[in-house]
Amino acid sequence: MGHTRVRFAPSPTGYLHIGGARTAIYNWLFARKTGGVFILRIEDTDVSRGSPELVQGILDGLRWLGLDWDEGPYFQSQYAGEHREAAQKLLESAHAYRCFCTPDELKARRERALAEKRDVKYDGTCRNLSPEEVKAKEDAGVPFAIRFKMPEGPGSVAFRDEVYGPIEKRFADLEDFVVVRSDGSPLYILSNAVDDIRDGITHIIRGQDGLANTPKQILIYEALGKEPPVFAHMSFTLDPKRAKISKRRHGEVATVEFYRTHGFIPWAVLNFLVLLGWSTPDDREFFDRAELIRAFSLEGVGKASSVFNFHKGDPKFITDPKLMAINAHYLRTMELSELAPLIRAEMEAAGIWDDMFEGAEREWFLATVDLIRSRYHLLSDFVTEGAAYFSDEFPMNENALNKNLLKSPELAGWLPELADEIDALEGFTLESTEGAIRGFADKKGVKAGVIINGVRAAVTGQLKGPGLFDVLIAVGKDRVVRRLREVGRYY
Secondary structure (H helix, E strand, O other), rough: OOOOEEEEEOOOOOEEEEHHHHHHHHHHHHHHHHEEEEEEEOOOOOOOOHHHHHHHHHHHHHHHHHOOEEEEEEEEEHHHHHHHHHHHHHOOOOOOOHHHHOOOHHHHHHHHHHOOOOOOOOOOOOOOOOOOHHHHHHHHOOOOOOOOOOOOOOOEEEEEEEOEEEEEEEHHOOOOEEOOOOOOOOOHHHHHHHHHHOOOOOEEEHHHHHHHHHHHHHHHHHOOOOOOEEEEEEEEEOOOOOOOHHHHHHHHEHHHHHHHOOOOOOOHHHHHHHHOOOEEEEEOOOOOOOHHHHHHHHHHOOOEEOOOOOOOOOOHOOOOOHHHHHHHHHHOOOOOOHHHHHHHHHHHOOOOOOOOHHOOOOOHHHHHHHHHHHHHHOOHEEEEEEOOHHOOOOOOOOHHHHHHHHHHOOOHHHHHHHHHHHHHOOOHHHHHHHHHHHHHHHHHHHOOHHHHHHHHHHHHHHOOOHHHHHHHHOHHHHHHHHHHHHHHHHO
């Protein structure tokens, strides 16, 4: 299968959609699995909705996911001449004809067919015009579209889809469809087939919404004297209400850009999207790059639609729990050397990055990340819940304030007193800090938890976290002492 050639062909009408991303991933995996070629083609013929910025957004989204392409990006608009040439060949071979029907005439016929409860199909008015009639209309300057001439008789188009199995469509159920508009612009159904022929595409892996056009495109291939490729159509990805996910309906949460900017790990998103509609024999959920390429096959793609359980709200809970779990898994298990650059990008965006974290404090930085990551789900958690480890500007969690500080107002005076005792310690270790805090609680006649919880809130702004004494060592003596002395600002 070394000659496998597949393509991802998005329209640049918005940021990379998660459904489109899944299509790209499946094509990329299939190419890598078979030693083939993955082509990127931008179908940019809808000038009114596209823009260079949106094209760049698609490229950025693919790169963020780690998808590399072997050819392209090609732009469909650059090949409009080839598309028109193909239409001319269809005319010359009598596989297509000129249709002079006006939009108003077509609309009236559709309405009449609906009223008479007949199939709403083109009635073939121009199909059998004589050459003389056609020439007379052309000479008179009557605008015309070009329609594909459906074969007559009892035959059918039959093919095997790699996901849905054998599919057959009778000629009688298909109408003579338009391939070129009356303004001379080719339609997608023709342009797409011509581009796939030119690019030598051997397998078309795309969404289920392309299935209805497949019989027509196969007829175009055959009319142009080309063998159709292998087709594989993926089921829809639905929202929790089982409606098809769309950028128009669901907004930014339906785009890869949302996950790129809300603290998700690229490979975690890719891993999750692969599992939407695809499964392995052993039901594995986590893969590295090489493992996923080895495991992937079209046989594992299911017919049933998958559900992406997201909802609008707090970014931490906005998306599918399974995606959150996968993201947390990678965040907690990745090599620190791979995770650190991702955290750095988040910290730089938040304005709390210090180049010392890559220099003299590199070991401390990695050790601190390793300490706190076990409770986090998103990269952004390192600059929200974890801000106190890296900066003196950090948020105070409302529950931590109410339950750990304000509930015990005496802490306003006690914690600065404790700060003096910690400052006087000769060694700042797990043992010495624990001894100082527990001894301080005994002296005040309260449970150690009261002091421990108050210290956690004052030092980190959080209600929970790793063991407090590990936290104190990570934050550092000077900052711990300073924050305990400044606790009065919360009262």
